[in-house]
Amino acid sequence: MAQSDFNVRAAGDLLGRLLAESPAYRARWRALSSRVTGELNQSAIAKVIEHYLWVQDPTAAEPTARMLKDRVGRALTGRNLSLETLTWFMEAFEMTKTDRTHLREIYDGRHGPASEIAHTLCSRREMIRGQRHRTVNLVERYDVRDGWLRRRRTVHTIRAIEDGVDIYLFNHEPEASRIEVAYGGRLGPGHEYGGGLRSVEIELDRPLQKDETAALEYSAVFDRRSVGLTEVRRAVFARAENVDIAVEFSGRIPQRAWWCLWADHLEGSPVDEGPVVLINSAMRKFVRSMEDTVVGFRWEW
Structure with missing residues (x-):
């Protein structure tokens, strides 16, 4: 089922805020960041997802780091966010049930802010x-x-x-x-x-x-x-x-x-x-x- 542009932008906005403001999620990508900054580091976030995909199947041909970074960027800016990508974020960062539910509600258009x-x-x-x-x-x-x-x-x-x-x-x-x-x-x-x-x-x-x-x-x-x-x-x-x-x-x-x-x-x-x-x-x-x-x-x- 195709998502509306509004739902994708809203889900991407919430995803970015969770990664920036939740101490548990923020600690995961900051540990892989070479820059000390308060801003989201798309490369570090992509590395967290890359590691998660490798753990799931080390032999699989997964997206390259550059492809993942581009995918992360499109997701966080609300330009493009597929259900597969959203699932990668939720699993890689071990998000709580509450945060997963809220993301899916907004992504599916079931949560009207x-x-x-x-x-x-x-x-x-x-x-x-x-x-x-x-x-x-x-x-x-x-x-x-x-x-x-x-x-x-x-x-x-x-x-x-x-x-x-x-x-x-x-x-x-x-x-x-x-x-x-x-x-x-x-x-x-x-x-x-x-x-x-x-x-x-x-x-x-x-x-x-x-x-x-x-x-x-x-x-x-x-x-x-x-x-x-x-x-x-x-x-x-x-x-x-x-x-x-x-x-x-x-x-x-x-x-x-x-x-x-x-x-x-x-x-x-x-x-x-x-x-x-x-x-x-x-x-x-x-x-x-x-x-x-x-x-x-x-x-x-």
């Missing part, structure tokens, strides 16, 4: 710092095990909108027991606001000049106070692009779940919501852009 969500916030809460960046990519994963929200892990690429951006302010749930920064910066002071909102400053590895980008990975770790939580919210103020949010369950699985929009960070009922279906015990949503809104999921056991 929302184009834009904006202006559901009734009023902004006062922050300790003004926002001096825009979000280029945001991948957020919530781990819920046996009814307990254990971790919220975020891979985040930001772009400075003025010179001298040296802080990213991470607003997080009051139930979080600690914040960890895996790369891109180090923990700075924390802040508490009225109504239960909390935040922590992440001091970037180096100040950004206008239009420069920085990649961050940080996590909120929760104690047992989070056992009763049945929703997760992500607030977005200035424009954020390529937002990918998922909640992954193990042990106890919800009976029903909804994708929601709220008018506040923590309080009130959703202003809009729609049912979602769990696939491989996970619910997921990709939005091309959002601004002045609070999005997330809620569920019932």
Whole structure:
């Protein structure tokens, strides 16, 4: 079955973001890269696939390294992506069931990403710092095990909108027991606001000049106070692009779940919501852009 150009481009875009932002996938191709750079290295990615094909059948006549590099380039730019090539990527990088499912849904046209969500916030809460960046990519994963929200892990690429951006302010749930920064910066002071909102400053590895980008990975770790939580919210103020949010369950699985929009960070009922279906015990949503809104999921056991 022929794929539409839109589905191929969307699948290629997601594939590129997964390879760039997932620590496990990124480590595979970076280990084969001779260049230290934050950008995707098509030659290194092709080497990972080449090794996978060789392991499958060392005697087979497989594509040359140059042919594989060209094939990787066409896939990641959305010019051409066959099911065979997509399968090579998924197998060579040992992708998770959730990521495989999402890729196939988009490739097959069964996952319609929302184009834009904006202006559901009734009023902004006062922050300790003004926002001096825009979000280029945001991948957020919530781990819920046996009814307990254990971790919220975020891979985040930001772009400075003025010179001298040296802080990213991470607003997080009051139930979080600690914040960890895996790369891109180090923990700075924390802040508490009225109504239960909390935040922590992440001091970037180096100040950004206008239009420069920085990649961050940080996590909120929760104690047992989070056992009763049945929703997760992500607030977005200035424009954020390529937002990918998922909640992954193990042990106890919800009976029903909804994708929601709220008018506040923590309080009130959703202003809009729609049912979602769990696939491989996970619910997921990709939005091309959002601004002045609070999005997330809620569920019932």
